[in-house]
Amino acid sequence: MPLSENATPTTPPDDAAAASAPARSWRVPVVVETPQHSGLTSPLDYLAPTALPPGTLVRVPLGRRTVLGVVWDTPAAGPDALPDVQLKPVAEVLDGLPPLPAEWRQLVGFAAGYYQRALGEMALMVLPPELRQLDATQWGRREKRLHKAVARHDDSVATAERPPLTPQQADALDALAEPGSPKPFLLWGSTGSGKTEVYLRQAERALEAGQQVLMMVPEINLTPQLEARVAARFADRRIVSLHSGLTPAQRLRNWLMAHYGHADLVLGTRLAVFTPLPRLGLIVVDEEHDPSYKQQDGARYSARDLAVYRGHLHKVPVILGSATPSLESWFNALPLAEGGTGRYRRLAMPARVGDGNMPTVRVLDLSRAPKPARGDSAPPLARELLSAITERVERGEQSLVLLNRRGYAPVLQCGDCGWKSGCPHCSAWRVFHKVDRTLRCHHCGFTERVPRACPDCGNQDIAPVGRGTERLEEQLAEALPGARLGRIDADVTKHKGALEAQLASVHAGEVDVLVGTQMVAKGHDFRRITLVAAVNPDAALFASDFRAAERQFALLLQAAGRAGRDAGVAGHSEMWVQTWHPMHPLYQALRCYDYADFARQQLKEREMAGLPPYASLAMLRAEGRTQEAAQAFLLEAARLVQDHAGEAVRLYPPVPTPVQRVANVERAQMMIESPQRLALQRFLAAAQSVWLAQAQQHRRSGLIRWAVDVDPLAI
The missing domain is CATH 3.40.1440.60 (PriA, 3(prime) DNA-binding domain)
Structure with missing residues (x-):
């Protein structure tokens, strides 16, 4: 227009x-x-x-x-x-x-x-x-x-001293300073390589030129640590944050400070990409691979991709930083001669600050571990791993045990009749939380007290099946008597200030073994941790989602990066992986931290399958009072726009979503694929008016709502 x-x-x-x-x-x-x-x-x-x-x-x-x-x-x-x-x-x-x-x-x-x-x-x-x-x-x-x-702002506060640059950091900053039309930069640096210092030095350049800086992080729990470091470096500058943890009044004040040009540096989560900045000079997207940059309801935009577009509009540099870049960004940073697009410029920083080594990866084959005696439950950690953690505790070092599942157990089950703690409103199990004796659905929030006996047969012996972080912490307390344990997940950090307090206790050395979900696997600078253990990483290896392996590799490598960040202890730091599939290519690539080889294998598989980044996807999602109503809308939607699709766009049959019922609403989806992004966009623009008119008719037969998800993260 x-x-x-x-x-x-x-x-x-x-x-x-x-x-x-x-x-x-x-x-x-x-x-x-x-x-x-x-x-x-x-x-x-x-x-x-x-x-x-x-x-x-x-x-x-x-x-x-x-x-x-x-x-x-x-x-x-x-x-x-x-x-x-x-x-x-x-x-x-x-x-x-x-x-x-x-x-x-x-x-x-x-x-x-x-x-x-x-x-x-x-x-x-x-x-x-x-x-x-x-x-x-x-x-x-x-x-x-x-x-x-x-x-009232005081600009006379002393700023923190700048640490000396490593040769890799200096090379990256030299590349960022080169004149010419700015391409987005992919700063590919190993965990602990000093990417944040590169951000701060480049931000300093922009601020000295009278410009504003936008720095983005994927999750609110990463904001305090980065905000403290930025505030120490630029104490004489106005710094504001924008995220969902602010009160409405604080958020409005900070937004206005940015819009008026009073704020020099804006630090925020994904919505901050839309902050009006009259003097914008630099955009930084830290942990650019993180799925949290993609909005998952309403307008399902990708803040990372919009940051790149915004940099193009303002003609300012955009830095995408990650130790495990998304395959889309990696593909865009590959030169044409290597099969990529060459749209981004890759800056590599493989070495850690202080020349510390990444932890040695030890893949533990669970099939060779001793089996528990009849009637005993399987221990949370293998005997060798428990011994390694015990040695760390005795030396005054810290360990991190990663289990990406909160709660005590994912389900309660009756051994007599087979009853399980399903949610009456969702096609999912209610998770057992022992701390308050509740069964809680993590999809719709429905919560009930744990029943005294099986609701179906009256058996009082109903038992937890599986393991969450709450149960893992309890079991480790029994297996490691005398060790000081801590836990960080969404359950223990939901109150204001709880996360900061938990992190402070870890940094102060008051915790010997930290149990956590993916919340602690990225972005945190734990100086005393020398061992990281992944308890149950196999679930993602055979998931139906084509991005599952990419996410799991990123999670494990980011978790490994929490160990050995202090060069003095890096020599004996370790990453343990408990698995039933030790020869899986993902673990073999993790052993040598060869992200480039892992990305090459994944891109080859995606090219053969015609998946992103070699194709563009959209998902038409429908919700209805019944599954039949949702799928009927999708079937009719495909039939009505088939002429618009032509040969460049393919519509797949509708299917239920992985969790097909949430809060008594049935959900279904239909994938739309095209090898050409422009062809897909033209098709969606033409189809919108057709689907809008069709939806009005289907509301009488049970359709509740529908939406288009462009570039979906999961299928």
Whole structure:
């Protein structure tokens, strides 16, 4: 759609219905948040007493409500536009707030088009929730408080000293400083190689040039550690964070600091990619491979991919950092001669700071471990591994035991009749949490007390099956008497400040053995850990999801990187992997930390199978009161748009999702594939209007909602 920076001046006709309108009005296009699949995908026209520049925030009437809207770019009104006499006037303008810049509007417009969402939904979704509720009077009070906060800033605080650079870090920074059109940089550095220092040095360059910096992390639990390091380095600069852990007032204040240009550095999670920054000079995406950068509901955008697009819009460098890059990013960083696209420039940092070695990987074959006696449960760790952890405890070193499953046990079972603790609202098991004696569904949240006896047969001997972090901690306490144990997972860190307290105890040496999920496997700088053990990593080896092996390799290598980060103990640090499949190629690649070879094998398999990055995928998802209703919509959707597909787009038969019922809603999905990204986008754009009309008819037969997921992470 062509962009226009000018509103259209109009003169309302001399009509009684327009008597209250000003003598001279301007027709302005405004995007507002409309109901999903309402068909209102374009800006709506309103009348304003003055010409309003695009990006201005206004409050406008929509039905019986007055809502926040953004004045948008659009060509002059077409022949089908409503006459001015039928247009409603703008209710209020948020005066004093700078218009959202053109690059921000282009980013939002691109995201809405690419991810097949309404423009108004995308534009309003990325604004702070509290801003959407303010009228002009309330906004005026907030603006005064903001300016007072800016005036109180103290820029005389001393900053932390910079550590010396390694040769690899210096080479990477030299490459980042080279003139020319900036390509995205893939900073491929092993865990502990000092990628964060490269981020900080490059940020320093941007700040000295009077620019702003956007640094992104995948999860909120990684924010405090990086924020503390950034604050120490740039104590004389204004630094703000943007993530879901902030109160609405804090989030609005920090967003405004960035938008006004008062904040020099913005640190945030995925939604921070939409933060308006008038002086943007650098974008950093740490742990770029992490799936948390992909929104999993509503507008399912990828913040990593949008960061790359935003760097292109602003013509600023983008650094994607990871020890285990996503295969899509790795493919884009491969030169054309090696079968890649050459769109990114790869900067390699294979050595750790201080020349410390990565932990020695020991793959433990469980098939050769002694079998437990009849009637005894299998121990959580093999005898050799327990001995190795005991040695660490006696030397005053720390160990990390990784089990990516929280709770006490994934299911309770009756040995007499076979009853299991299924969720009545989902096609999933309820997890047993021993600490509060509850059965909890991790999909819909349904929670009940553990029954005294089997609900089906009355047997009182119902037992846990399987193992979660809660049970693993209990078993290790029995196997390692005298050892100080700690646990970090979503259950023990749900209260404010709990995660920081747990991490502080680990850093202070108050924990000998730390049990945790993937929360502790990435981004944390544990200096005393010398042993990492993966308890049950085999489940992902044979999963139906084609990305399962990639994610598991990344998780294990990131977990291994928590050990031996202090060069003084790196020589005897180890990574133990308990497995029934010791010869699996994933573990063989992990032994020598050969990510390049692992990526080469995975890319070869994906090319043969026609999977990303050699093809583009979208998933049409449907939810209904019955599975038949959901699949009927998908079958009809495929039939109606078959002519649009042609030979370049393939539609697969609909199937239930892996967890097909959640909160009494049945879910199904249909995969759409094309070897050409542009062909897939054209098809989806043409199909949207067809599916919208079809959905209205299917609602009578049980369809609840439907959505398109472009570039899905799981199939």
